[in-house]
Amino acid sequence: ISCNFKNTSKTFLVIHGWTVSGLFESWVEKLVNYYVVAAKNTKMVGQEIGLFIDWLEESANVPLEKLHLLGYSLGAHVAGFAGSLDPAGPNFEGVHAHRRLSPDYAHFVEVLHTFTQGSLGLSIGIEQPVGHVDIYPNGGSFQPGCNLRGALEKIASYGILALNNAIRCEHERSVHLFIDSLLNEGEASRAYSCGSNDMFNCGMCLQCHKNRCNTVGYDASKVRKARSIKMFTKTRGSMRFRVFHYQLKINFLGKLNQLAMEPTLTVSLYGTNGEAEALKLNIQEKITANKTYSFLVVTEKDIGDLLMLKFKLKESTSSLLSLLSSWW
Numbered sequence: 504i505s506c507n508f509k510n511t512s513k514t515f516l517v518i519h520g521w522t523v524s525g526l527f528e529s530w531v532e533k534l535v536n537y538y539v540v541a542a543k544n545t546k547m548v549g550q551e552i553g554l555f556i557d558w559l560e561e562s563a564n565v566p567l568e569k570l571h572l573l574g575y576s577l578g579a580h581v582a583g584f585a586g587s588l589d590p591a592g593p594n595f596e597g598v599h600a601h602r603r604l605s606p607d608y609a610h611f612v613e614v615l616h617t618f619t620q621g622s623l624g625l626s627i628g629i630e631q632p633v634g635h636v637d638i639y640p641n642g643g644s645f646q647p648g649c650n651l652r653g654a655l656e657k658i659a660s661y662g663i664l665a666l667n668n669a670i671r672c673e674h675e676r677s678v679h680l681f682i683d684s685l686l687n688e689g690e691a692s693r694a695y696s697c698g699s700n701d702m703f704n705c706g707m708c709l710q711c712h713k714n715r716c717n718t719v720g721y722d723a724s725k726v727r728k729a730r731s732i733k734m735f736t737k738t739r740g741s742m743r744f745r746v747f748h749y750q751l752k753i754n755f756l757g758k759l760n761q762l763a764m765e766p767t768l769t770v771s772l773y774g775t776n777g778e779a780e781a782l783k784l785n786i787q788e789k790i791t792a793n794k795t796y797s798f799l800v801v802t803e804k805d806i807g808d809l810l811m812l813k814f815k816l817k818e819s820t821s822s823l824l825s826l827l828s829s830w831w
Contacts, residue, residue: 513570518573611635611727617641619643684721692720736748748799
């Protein structure tokens with residue numbers, strides 16, 4: 504080979520999705536410009552790329568451990584058939600593993616789910632686990648900074664096209680998360696293994712022993728188990744995406760048999776490296792006395808070792824009226 508290609512360097516093959524243009528292999532244009540047809544042809548294109556990979560290994564002496572396939576949307580399924588970033592959902596959700604991306608197609612398959620079926624019932628990205636490690640940033644649905652909810656409010660004025668940029672932002676967040684892991688190596692987001700997104704939002708899963716946490720993106724530890732590992736993380740709305748996760752447990756004591764309340768709760772954290780103030784706690788159920796509640800607290804910077812915290816509770820007007828009524 505006379506193109507100065509270094510077979511000892513890490514090699515990346517980038518495979519984009521439906522209607523995405525770029526400087527990479529524009530395989531969709533060689534097919535018919537309809538999603539269903541493109542989806543059906545992912546296996547054929549993947550097999551062609553597989554032949555190219557065989558050639559790289561045999562003729563260019565490229566070790567397969569140096570080769571990385573980065574597939575986005577439909578391209579993720581193509582990468583699977585050749586051997587992921589948010590894989591496409593339509594025509595792939597719920598189908599057999601041999602017809603979509605799965606852990607069987609590579610030594611290690613990492614998948615970032617950023618716009619799944621749980622988002623308003625849409626299925627731009629795939630919701631089911633399809634890799635060795637399946638990471639769901641922000642629950643795999645609405646991504647910070649994309650403002651999909653705001654776009655929905657504009658449909659009446661601007662039509663369905665108002666959704667275009669917001670949906671693209673949600674779906675393509677997986678790409679930017681992976682780029683973030685390359686540009687900010689050592690500061691990539693961290694995801695945690697958890698039974699559900701609701702449990703994660705209560706701060707119940709912030710442990711790293713026995714491979715229960717992993718790096719998002721390029722430096723992910725290649726953990727292979729019999730079943731897919733579902734992991735969750737929170738992110739910022741822009742690069743650098745990494746945030747820091749904390750669990751906060753609060754026990755509310757009370758002598759009176761008060762009615763359940765829906766207060767506004769905020770906490771300020773002060774550590775050796777800085778502080779994070781007025782962080783709102785997500786209340787998933789009404790607060791009652793003599794019960795311990797667990798919360799997930801997220802900061803955009805590492806505050807270091809915790810020195811002090813301040814907790815503020817503000818009862819809602821309806822809670823106060825109910826409480827006064829019960830006393831009267």
